[in-house]
Amino acid sequence: MTVRLVDGVTIVLEGQCEIDDADPLLRHLLAAPHATVDWRLCQGAHTAIIQILLASKAVVHGLPDSIFLQRNVAPLVKKAQD
Amino acid sequence: MNEFVEQFLLEARELVEQATDDLLALEEKPGDSERLDSAFRAFHTLKGAAGIVDFAAMTRAMHAAEDVLSAIRTGANPVTPRLIGDCLTCLDQVIQWLDAMQVSGGELPPDAEAGADAILRRFGEESRVGGPVALLALPQQAPVSWVEAMLDGHPEAAAEASTAIRYSPDPGCFFRGEDPLGLIAQLPGIVALDLLPVAPWPELDALDPFACHLVLMVLISGSAEQAATLLHQVLDQVEIRPLRVATGGVEGDPGLSAAARKLLEAQLLLLAEDVAEGAAGRLASAGKVAANVLRHGGKMAEAERLERHLSHSQTAGDPRILATAIEAALNGRLLAGAPDDVGPAPRLPEETAARALRVDVERVDALVTLTGELTIAKNAISHMAGLAQDGMDPKALAALLKQHHVQLDRLVDELQQSVLRIRVLPLNHVFRRFPRLVRDMAASLGRPARLVTEGEATEADKAIVEALFEPLLHVLRNAISHGIETASERAALGKPPVATVHLRATRDGEHVIIEVADDGRGIDLERIREVAMERGVAQAETLAAMTEAEVMDLIFAPGFSTATAVTGLSGRGVGMDAVRMAVDRLGGRVGIESRPGEGTLVRFTLPLTLMMTAVMTVEAGGQLFGIPLDAVVQTVSVPHDRILPVGASHAFVLRDRTIPLLELAEVLGQGRTMTPAAEAKVVVAAVRGGLGGLEVDRLGERMNVMLRPLDGLLTSLWGVAGTTLLGDGRVLIVLDLEEIFR
Amino acid sequence: MTYKVLVVDDSKLARMVVAKALSTGHPDWMKAEAANAAEAMDLASRSPFDAALLDFNMPGQDGLHLAAELRALYPRMALGLLSANHQVEIVSRAHEVGATFLPKPLAQQDLSDFLAKAVQLKAATR
Numbered sequence: 001m002t003v004r005l006v007d008g009v010t011i012v013l014e015g016q017c018e019i020d021d022a023d024p025l026l027r028h029l030l031a032a033p034h035a036t037v038d039w040r041l042c043q044g045a046h047t048a049i050i051q052i053l054l055a056s057k058a059v060v061h062g063l064p065d066s067i068f069l070q071r072n073v074a075p076l077v078k079k080a081q082d
Numbered sequence: 083m084n085e086f087v088e089q090f091l092l093e094a095r096e097l098v099e100q101a102t103d104d105l106l107a108l109e110e111k112p113g114d115s116e117r118l119d120s121a122f123r124a125f126h127t128l129k130g131a132a133g134i135v136d137f138a139a140m141t142r143a144m145h146a147a148e149d150v151l152s153a154i155r156t157g158a159n160p161v162t163p164r165l166i167g168d169c170l171t172c173l174d175q176v177i178q179w180l181d182a183m184q185v186s187g188g189e190l191p192p193d194a195e196a197g198a199d200a201i202l203r204r205f206g207e208e209s210r211v212g213g214p215v216a217l218l219a220l221p222q223q224a225p226v227s228w229v230e231a232m233l234d235g236h237p238e239a240a241a242e243a244s245t246a247i248r249y250s251p252d253p254g255c256f257f258r259g260e261d262p263l264g265l266i267a268q269l270p271g272i273v274a275l276d277l278l279p280v281a282p283w284p285e286l287d288a289l290d291p292f293a294c295h296l297v298l299m300v301l302i303s304g305s306a307e308q309a310a311t312l313l314h315q316v317l318d319q320v321e322i323r324p325l326r327v328a329t330g331g332v333e334g335d336p337g338l339s340a341a342a343r344k345l346l347e348a349q350l351l352l353l354a355e356d357v358a359e360g361a362a363g364r365l366a367s368a369g370k371v372a373a374n375v376l377r378h379g380g381k382m383a384e385a386e387r388l389e390r391h392l393s394h395s396q397t398a399g400d401p402r403i404l405a406t407a408i409e410a411a412l413n414g415r416l417l418a419g420a421p422d423d424v425g426p427a428p429r430l431p432e433e434t435a436a437r438a439l440r441v442d443v444e445r446v447d448a449l450v451t452l453t454g455e456l457t458i459a460k461n462a463i464s465h466m467a468g469l470a471q472d473g474m475d476p477k478a479l480a481a482l483l484k485q486h487h488v489q490l491d492r493l494v495d496e497l498q499q500s501v502l503r504i505r506v507l508p509l510n511h512v513f514r515r516f517p518r519l520v521r522d523m524a525a526s527l528g529r530p531a532r533l534v535t536e537g538e539a540t541e542a543d544k545a546i547v548e549a550l551f552e553p554l555l556h557v558l559r560n561a562i563s564h565g566i567e568t569a570s571e572r573a574a575l576g577k578p579p580v581a582t583v584h585l586r587a588t589r590d591g592e593h594v595i596i597e598v599a600d601d602g603r604g605i606d607l608e609r610i611r612e613v614a615m616e617r618g619v620a621q622a623e624t625l626a627a628m629t630e631a632e633v634m635d636l637i638f639a640p641g642f643s644t645a646t647a648v649t650g651l652s653g654r655g656v657g658m659d660a661v662r663m664a665v666d667r668l669g670g671r672v673g674i675e676s677r678p679g680e681g682t683l684v685r686f687t688l689p690l691t692l693m694m695t696a697v698m699t700v701e702a703g704g705q706l707f708g709i710p711l712d713a714v715v716q717t718v719s720v721p722h723d724r725i726l727p728v729g730a731s732h733a734f735v736l737r738d739r740t741i742p743l744l745e746l747a748e749v750l751g752q753g754r755t756m757t758p759a760a761e762a763k764v765v766v767a768a769v770r771g772g773l774g775g776l777e778v779d780r781l782g783e784r785m786n787v788m789l790r791p792l793d794g795l796l797t798s799l800w801g802v803a804g805t806t807l808l809g810d811g812r813v814l815i816v817l818d819l820e821e822i823f824r
Numbered sequence: 825m826t827y828k829v830l831v832v833d834d835s836k837l838a839r840m841v842v843a844k845a846l847s848t849g850h851p852d853w854m855k856a857e858a859a860n861a862a863e864a865m866d867l868a869s870r871s872p873f874d875a876a877l878l879d880f881n882m883p884g885q886d887g888l889h890l891a892a893e894l895r896a897l898y899p900r901m902a903l904g905l906l907s908a909n910h911q912v913e914i915v916s917r918a919h920e921v922g923a924t925f926l927p928k929p930l931a932q933q934d935l936s937d938f939l940a941k942a943v944q945l946k947a948a949t950r
Binding site (some may be wrong): 022023025044045046047048050055056068071073076 | 274275277286292
């Protein structure tokens with residue numbers, strides 16, 4: 001499983017997050033609006049996942065485990081937070 | 083050669099033929115959109131085929147032609163002879179490549195890239211910004227503010243960026259299994275990425291996670307081409323903008339030194355001088371200096387090109403041609419090829435004989451049936467052998483054998499005919515090459531002419547069809563260069579400015595008739611008489627006694643034609659005598675008719691197949707000869723006292739006609755071996771419109787033989803039409819009566 | 825489980841390429857070939873196919889029109905439109921008839937992706 005709500009306050013993204021992880025992610029964020037997203041173990045994310053992160057302005061923790069995401073996507077997600 | 087390459091070679095040739103046909107038709111009727119589409123499709127398919135066998139150079143070349151035709155389809159460019167010519171030249175190159183691959187067993191021609199480069203230059207490739215990008219719908223008028231915004235927003239990245247891409251995925255793309263971000267991640271050399279919502283984000287609980295609301299914008303250091311390739315499946319949602327325009331200069335071009343530039347500029351000033359006096363000298367001098375400057379700067383190829391432009395400038399008497407070339411050199415642009423640049427030579431008519439035959443299924447089926455019947459006949463023989471062994475009455479056995487022989491005879495006949503039918507090809511096979519060649523010849527000889535072909539579907543034996551190419555080409559060339567008047571002459575005569583040459587084929591019984599007819603000036607009999615006397619072909623007295631038809635026929639006489647003009651097209655000087663010889667060798671005849679001021683007609687009469695010839699065998703001087711039965715009128719015994727000497731030879735009277743008589747043994751240089759009988763055995767034959775008699779020692783039987791035309795050393799053998807192998811292994815020489823009675 | 829794909833292209837060479845890609849990579853797929861739209865419709869009307877690979881550039885009826893006709897006959901059939909020209913209009917028109925655009929020469933990967941989708945489609949619509 002690639003999207004998990006852990007201890008009620010952290011949503012962990014792990015491994016390759018695909019389109020079917022989008023809905024769970026969204027529901028977790030709706031259920032726990034102050035949760036942070038820990039994506040340090042995330043190796044890849046479908047557009048839908050990143051879209052949700054941007055739209056929700058979720059607070060993201062750490063850097064993802066993918067060069068592409070680190071270099072190109074993380075800055076955008078971080079920017080959206082503000 | 084693997085099956086793909088084999089199929090490639092086969093299909094490519096057909097496509098080239100189709101494209102040639104379409105291009106020529108399009109030239110006649112520029113508005114014919116069907117032809118335009120068909121030509122476009124042909125080049126397109128050729129491009130695809132080249133891709134399949136990994137022939138990159140050919141792909142490039144076909145792509146260039148495709149673009150040119152595409153521009154015509156959209157109405158951006160008109161159909162011009164130059165353009166048609168360039169496309170045809172492109173096809174010439176393809177044929178050269180295909181021929182090379184055929185010979186090399188499927189290896190790509192090593193110098194193909196250079197050929198493709200030449201083609202691209204011809205099409206003016208350097209003004210474009212590189213391949214597939216041109217096909218993308220680069221929005222012409224739309225503001226490129228997003229590009230500017232990207233560049234402004236990422237200044238550090240802007241320096242390295244070569245291409246900007248904007249990807250607006252369909253909202254429903256996730257359902258197609260697409261992942262836009264994943265796709266973008268694969269682009270080469272990403273230096274900047276922006277993800278923007280198409281509309282302000284809604285509240286999170288109103289967000290549809292399965293719809294794509296993003297626009298992705300990327301700057302990459304990779305090329306637009308690379309981006310297009312990667313994004314091929316979603317091109318309709320993507321905008322790709324190259325950020326660097328390709329300079330015309332060659333990469334790593336060292337450029338010209340300041341001194342060199344000054345010198346070139348000085349030549350331009352020289353050429354700009356408007357004084358008529360000394361213009362030629364200035365032109366020559368400017369060209370020489372400019373070429374030397376380039377050579378000194380290490381630009382050998384450029385220098386050569388410039389010199390060609392110089393000579394062109396000199397012939398045209400226009401210094402601007404050279405000036406343009408010098409300017410191009412100054413600007414570091416590749417000089418476009420000069421008009422007489424060595425492109426691929428016009429396809430020499432050396433087409434290797436087709437190795438493959440397309441055969442009608444029915445013809446093969448007929449063979450299958452025959453095989454069955456032959457098997458039955460064969461079995462019958464073994465049955466008869468059994469009967470013989472069992473001591474069957476010889477007379478009865480002989481009767482049975484005769485019966486089966488008759489049957490076998492019929493079957494072998496049928497078999498022969500069927501096999502020959504398979505070898506039969508429509509004349510289109512050789513006719514189709516001519517429209518293009520006529521176009522080229524007319525252009526190079528300055529005589530506008532068009533070729534109209536008829537009866538291309540008429541069939542003849544493969545060997546004959548293929549052997550007809552050279553003779554027909556020569557006759558056509560003659561028609562265009564000598565037969566047709568200049569455009570102004572024709573206008574003065576009230577003839578249409580473009581001459582028409584008809585190439586017609588019809589079937590006439592067991593013969594195929596091919597006619598080459600032009601509407602030119604016809605044959606000048608006086609001129610023929612003059613030339614004949616000049617060349618020693620005929621004396622004045624003989625000429626005076628000749629009919630007009632006979633005088634015209636002198637054109638085919640050996641020694642009549644000059645055969646000094648070697649043309650690039652046929653590669654060697656050939657005269658009409660060679661044409662006649664070639665046709666004779668095929669077992670046919672060629673003749674010429676003409677009406678002064680109206681035109682000339684050359685008629686080829688050819689056998690339908692390398693047929694069975696019915697011959698009558700005769701013995702003379704101890705040797706066996708065959709006389710074509712269709713020439714034999716009758717055989718007759720003539721008492722020796724009825725043979726009268728006439729001049730140096732003999733004649734006899736038959737039914738009130740005086741018939742010249744030749745002794746075959748003597749004519750062929752054999753002495754008589756048999757004591758002359760009281761009566762001479764004479765074969766009366768129809769020869770050259772009259773009758774002739776051949777005295778022989780013995781008359782033999784009739785038989786059908788497969789006449790093999792003479793080849794190799796035997797070709798020059800006088801009096802012989804061909805040979806055939808007899809059942810007992812002897813060679814039967816079949817006589818050419820026309821030659822014997824000449 | 826075997827599947828059937830209809831391969832339509834006026835170039836025999838191009839059909840050979842697809843045939844090879846199928847036989848090497850997808851032994852579970854049977855193929856039928858047609859050289860033009862008329863032949864294709866004839867074959868398709870006789871028995872159903874799970875997918876079709878259509879060349880865009882054909883004389884007479886082009887692949888796009890053929891795709892539309894096939895789509896009308898078999899609303900759920902996976903359609904692939906092949907072309908060497910990555911022209912935008914072709915790509916978007918392909919999408920309009922619900923066909924996937926596949927560039928020529930056909931790459932093994934693209935074929936695999938396409939066939940995989942066809943299998944999924946067949947499973948989903950059963």
